[in-house]
Amino acid sequence: MSTEIATGRDIALIDLLDRLLHGGVVLAGDITLAVADIDLVYVGLRALISSVATAEENGVPLP
Amino acid sequence: MPEADDARLARLKALLAASAAEDAAALLAEARDAAREEARSILQDVWREALLEAAAAAVEPRPPPERRRVRQEEGTAVVEPQPPEPRSVPQEGTAAVGPRPTEPRSVPQEGTAWWAYCVVPAAEADRVPPNLDSVDPSGPVEIVTCGELAAVVSRVPLSEYGDERLREHLEDLAWVERVARAHEEVLEAAMSATTIVPLRLCTIYLSRDRVEALLEDQAPGLAAALAELRGRTEWGVKVFAPAAAVAASASTEVAGGSAYIERKRSERAAREEAHQRTNECAQDVHARLEREAVAACVNPPQRREAHGRDAQMLLNGSYLFDDERRSVLESIVEALAGEYEPLGFSIELTGPWPPYNFVLPSASALS
Incomplete structure (x- = not known):
C-alpha cells in the first residue's frame, strides 16, 4: 500500500484544502487558522478556478 | 370647424376608446398568462436546484455551520483533545490568525516557531523517513x-509564519498551495511508515517546549486515536451527476403557445426523473461504501466554482477502511462505476489520504 503513496501524486488542490483546512486535529497551537482565514483561502480558490474556467471558455491560452 | 365635425370626432374617439379598452383587457390577459408561465418556469428552475441540493445533502443531514465528523461505529477513534485551558477568543477585527495562548500573550514577529504536521507513536517515530522536505527551507x-507520543515538526521563521505575515500569505493562493502540498507530503511519507494523527494546516507553536506540553496534555486522546487508526486509511469517493440531469434548461425560448408549454411540461418530467435518479445514486453509493467501511463521513459537496467541473457534485464522502480490506473498497467502487457510469454519472475514488476526516477537530468538539 505504501507503494501507492507516490510523492507528488496528482491531488486536486480543492480536495487537499478541504481536508487540510477542515479536517485534521486542531490542537491548541500558539498560532492556528481561524474560520475567517479558511474562508479567505476559499474565496481565493473560487476566484482562481472561475477565472481559469472563463479563460478556457474564451479560448485564452493558459500559461 | 363645424359643430357636426366635432360631434363625429367625439363619437370616433369614444369608439376608439371602447375598442382600446377591450384590447387593453386582452393585452393584459395575455401578458398575465405569459408572465405566469415565465414565473412558473423560473420557479421550476429554482425548485429543481433546491431539490438537487437536497438530494445531494440527503445522504447526511448536516448541522450548520460547523462540519461534523460522523462516526458510524462505536469504538472508532474520535480525538477530542480539550485544550488544557480555555482558549482565548479571537480578537475582533484582527479575527483571522489569532494567537492562541491561554493567557494574553502576543506572538513575536521574529525568531523561530515550530510547525506541527502530525502525531505518531514515539516507538515508531524513527520510521518516519529522514530528509523530508519541510514547509519552509x-x-x-x-x-x-x-x-x-511524538510530533513531526519543522522550524519556521516567525517573520514569515507569525500571525500577521501568515494572514497576508493566506491571500496568496500559490503560497497556500505550496505549503499545503508540503504539509501533505510529509504526512503521506509518515503514514506510509507508521500510524499518524494529522494536524490541521498551520498549527504552529512558539517553542519546542510548547509542542512537548501539547503532547503531554493531549496524551490520552492522541494515544486512543493512534490505536483506533492503526492499519486504517481514509479514502475519498465523489459522485458527479450526469451533465444532462442538471443542465440548466435556460435556453432562451422564443416560441410561444401550447408547443412551448408542452416542451416545458416534458422538460419538467425529465427533470423529476433525473432528480429521482441522482438522489438514488448518491444514496446508494454512500450506503454501499458505508456498510463496508470502519467509519464514514459525508462532507458538503464541493461547489461547482470550487471543483471547476461542468457537473454537479452529488456526494463528497470519506471512508475509513482497514488496509487489508482495500480490495473490497476497490471492488465496490468498480461495481458502482459499472452500474452508474453508463447512466452518465461519474464516480471518483481518491486516496489513500491521511485520516483527516476521522479525527474530530477539538474546535467543533468545543462548540
Missing part, C-alpha cells in the same frame, strides 16, 4: 518526543 523535518 529554514528547518528540516524533526521529531519531538514526549512519553509514548
